[in-house]
Amino acid sequence: MNTAEIQDIIVKTSVAKDLQSIADKVFQEERITCDEALKLYEKADLNFVGLLANFVKTKKFGSSVFFNKNIHVEPSNVCVHKCRFCSYYRESGSQESWEYSIEEIAEQLRTIPAEALTEVHIVGGCHPTRTIDYYCDLLKTVKQVLPHVFIKAFTAVEIEYMAKMNHLSVTEVLTKLKQCGLDAMPGGGAEIFDEKLRAEMCPSKTKSADWLAIHKEAHLLGIQTNATILYGHKETFAQRVDHLNRLRTLQDETHGFNAFIPLKYKKENNVLGIERELPWTEDLRNFSISRLFLDNIPHLKVYWPMLGKDFSQITLDYGVDDFDGTINDSTKIYSMAGSVEKRPILTKEEMIALIKESNKTPVERDTMYSVIKKY
Numbered sequence: 001m002n003t004a005e006i007q008d009i010i011v012k013t014s015v016a017k018d019l020q021s022i023a024d025k026v027f028q029e030e031r032i033t034c035d036e037a038l039k040l041y042e043k044a045d046l047n048f049v050g051l052l053a054n055f056v057k058t059k060k061f062g063s064s065v066f067f068n069k070n071i072h073v074e075p076s077n078v079c080v081h082k083c084r085f086c087s088y089y090r091e092s093g094s095q096e097s098w099e100y101s102i103e104e105i106a107e108q109l110r111t112i113p114a115e116a117l118t119e120v121h122i123v124g125g126c127h128p129t130r131t132i133d134y135y136c137d138l139l140k141t142v143k144q145v146l147p148h149v150f151i152k153a154f155t156a157v158e159i160e161y162m163a164k165m166n167h168l169s170v171t172e173v174l175t176k177l178k179q180c181g182l183d184a185m186p187g188g189g190a191e192i193f194d195e196k197l198r199a200e201m202c203p204s205k206t207k208s209a210d211w212l213a214i215h216k217e218a219h220l221l222g223i224q225t226n227a228t229i230l231y232g233h234k235e236t237f238a239q240r241v242d243h244l245n246r247l248r249t250l251q252d253e254t255h256g257f258n259a260f261i262p263l264k265y266k267k268e269n270n271v272l273g274i275e276r277e278l279p280w281t282e283d284l285r286n287f288s289i290s291r292l293f294l295d296n297i298p299h300l301k302v303y304w305p306m307l308g309k310d311f312s313q314i315t316l317d318y319g320v321d322d323f324d325g326t327i328n329d330s331t332k333i334y335s336m337a338g339s340v341e342k343r344p345i346l347t348k349e350e351m352i353a354l355i356k357e358s359n360k361t362p363v364e365r366d367t368m369y370s371v372i373k374k375y
């Protein structure tokens with residue numbers, strides 16, 4: 001649909017005047033304000049924001065939907081933090097904990113044919129006794145076993161912890177990791193930036209300003225990163241807008257974020273005590289409004305293991321342009337929290353078929369979003 005056709009639908013469906021003026025801004029590629037984003041969360045129905053988000057996505061990327069061939073490595077779920085929404089951390093020695101040695105991880109990676117991967121994603125708990133040497137050796141080993149892959153590793157929370165426990169600055173940690181093979185960083189640990197709510201949800205975790213400062217430092221060192229929000233728990237719409245705004249402001253300065261990934265709170269096996277997860281319509285509205293507000297972060301990613309393949313296909317009409325990766329059944333963070341996919345794995349062919357079924361064009365990318373092949 002072109003601009004005029006969408007504008008016509010908006011007028012004919014008697015959308016309120018204040019929402020129409022937001023739509024006009026979107027069509028003119030003008031930035032929407034925090035108040036306008038809040039108005040969208042409070043007043044706009046799914047079809048309205050969906051239409052606009054799909055318009056923006058299509059203008060940027062046409063029918064392309066990106067994916068990559070990746071695996072998640074989770075070295076350990078032993079963690080010094082005890083975030084109240086987390087279903088994953090365990091004490092060292094507990095039956096449900098794991099603490100893989102570098103050799104165990106290398107063994108696992110050696111079983112994967114080289115052509116099956118272009119990225120290894122590494123995220124785990126903040127382990128109380130592992131020093132930065134473990135993480136440096138891990139990066140070097142991954143590059144030895146799979147020299148052609150990009151490594152996207154360690155959240156800002158893990159980076160902060162490495163700095164503290166090894167008496168190093170964040171810059172020193174990032175520089176060392178980069179020398180050992182770190183190419184990019186994932187977006188985890190952002191949770192919700194509102195200080196009061198963050199203190200309630202994850203009291204000992206990296207403070208919001210520090211999370212942003214670590215990403216800024218990574219960007220300045222040439223390490224591209226992602227960003228996330230954990231939504232669907234106790235946060236208000238205003239707190240979501242505040243979160244998005246802090247990311248947009250940093251991105252204006254550094255341009256180092258590749259993708260934004262809204263992570264839906266899942267309620268199983270954690271102590272937060274939320275009884276009902278958000279309905280899917282709210283997920284779609286959240287994807288759409290994120291696409292409209294974050295005009296400077298190019299990619300909007302759906303993490304399909306958490307939301308399920310079928311529902312993730314629908315998000316492709318609500319502003320999403322990135323289907324993440326093949327994953328290879330290698331993550332437990334979400335299966336322990338009650339994710340839709342219990343054994344997340346897609347072959348490249350299955351991924352291509354899912355995207356084509358949604359009437360989109362699958363585009364294989366690498367970690368830096370360079371195009372490998374269009375299908």
Ligand code: V47
Pocket residue numbers: 085086087123185186187188189190191226227228229230261263264265266267268270303333337
């Ligand atoms: O920061 C923890 C989230 C994140 C729960 O950058 C939960 O490409 C929902 O950030 N319900 C880690 N979410 C995972 C992450 C990620 C995932 C995929 C791709 C990328 C990327 C990053 O998992 C944590 C936290 O926000 N999380 N517990 C839960 N109960």
Ligand code: SF4
Pocket residue numbers: 079080081082083086087088089124125126157202205
């Ligand atoms: Fe640790 Fe991350 Fe879980 Fe928090 S969310 S307890 S930092 S593993």
